[in-house]
Amino acid sequence: MQDWIERFEGLKRLDERLKRKLTQQSRIITLKKGSVVFGPGASPENLLLLLDGTVRVQQHSEGGREIVLYRVQAGESCVLTTAALLAYDDHSAEGIAETDVRAAAIPRMVFDELIATSPEFREFVFKSYSRRITDLFFVIDELAFRRVDIRLAQKLLDLQDKAGVVRATHQQLAAELGTAREVISRQLQEFQRRGWVKLSRGEVKIEDEDALRDLVVVV
Amino acid sequence: MQDWIERFEGLKRLDERLKRKLTQQSRIITLKKGSVVFGPGASPENLLLLLDGTVRVQQHSEGGREIVLYRVQAGESCVLTTAALLAYDDHSAEGIAETDVRAAAIPRMVFDELIATSPEFREFVFKSYSRRITDLFFVIDELAFRRVDIRLAQKLLDLQDKAGVVRATHQQLAAELGTAREVISRQLQEFQRRGWVKLSRGEVKIEDEDALRDLVVVV
């Protein structure tokens, strides 16, 4: 159970002494699916490194709509969390455990010390930032410039399981894209009419993956 | 000319030795208005601290549209620049000098050393990140959830000079908001019809600031 460090690409190259320090001084925490990892008024004291599960980070509007900003996967860290919420706790970004989650919590003190002593750890942290900021740029690009049908097709491809099924309500898909539920319903109907997907309550079955890919690529 | 450090809130508290190091080892550079500070294929080697002027950071779409992400003002740093472009050079985010710009360029080596040795400098860097990420969250929020007329009113208020005049073409305003030129033209006409602004080629004169503020606040 010590060896979670090896799962983090960027941390493998830390020297042994630091690895030991890291494992000794951070706690392993678990979070139930659906629990709030951080949110308005609950900024986390620690830097979280995800061992298992995924965390969805999303933003709310006053009108009750929401948009998914990015997901933190196992092997990644919640850096933005720590930094962003310094200045941003008034607004409503929050992190939700999408599955049961296991994570290593690094206390601020230890984080600080590692930043100071280890170039490898610094690189890890800055790479993490870089990754998240890229995600945010991508969201902005999509929102500003891409049509909803294309974004929906892309999202379905991203979220499908091995059987080609996406388990999500129209409402949830709308939140993924930051649009309205009705828009998603109508787009999905159009996809179904063309034989690309099959709809049932709470799930979308992809019938013609190639057609969806074409839509994404072509236009 | 040494004392530019004092202009940076977050750097004032560095100890004297580090301040000296910083001033000695960084170059002061100047950039003409309109020049590209960084862009696709031109990621900067240094961390820039803006002394005078402003840098506009924007993103392009294939369709030729663009959107302004944020502005870096005098007294602020281009941290995102450095980190984000590691992973993101394929896409088209770029920084443009909006005015003539003077900046201190901190070499990567010095940056690294300061991060390692100074808690104050670390705080400065992470605060800078925080600030930018907040800006990006804000852009996403606006794009996803706010109406164009409200965003335009807000932008006019933000960009006006002391005389209440905004010097910008409709095209430029459209780029600020990530929308199309025609949309801006029509909205501005509507504002003019209501007596809130007066239009002339290349500029918008605000005639009723309160009305614009009401629009922003109310809806």
Next chain:
DNA sequence: GGCGCGTCGGTGAGAATGTCACAAAACCCG
């Protein structure tokens, strides 16, 4: 002054997206 020429702004038509109000269908649980 008059003539090009590029930039800027105006306009109509139609498509895409968002909003609102409400209804129907599917599911859940006692």
Next chain:
DNA sequence: CGGGTTTTGTGACATTCTCACCGACGCGCC
């Protein structure tokens, strides 16, 4: 099965986007 909740469907209408085109303006040049 009956009643309550969640999910999806639908029409009407507002807002925003796209495309195609045109006219107005500013500027340099003869």
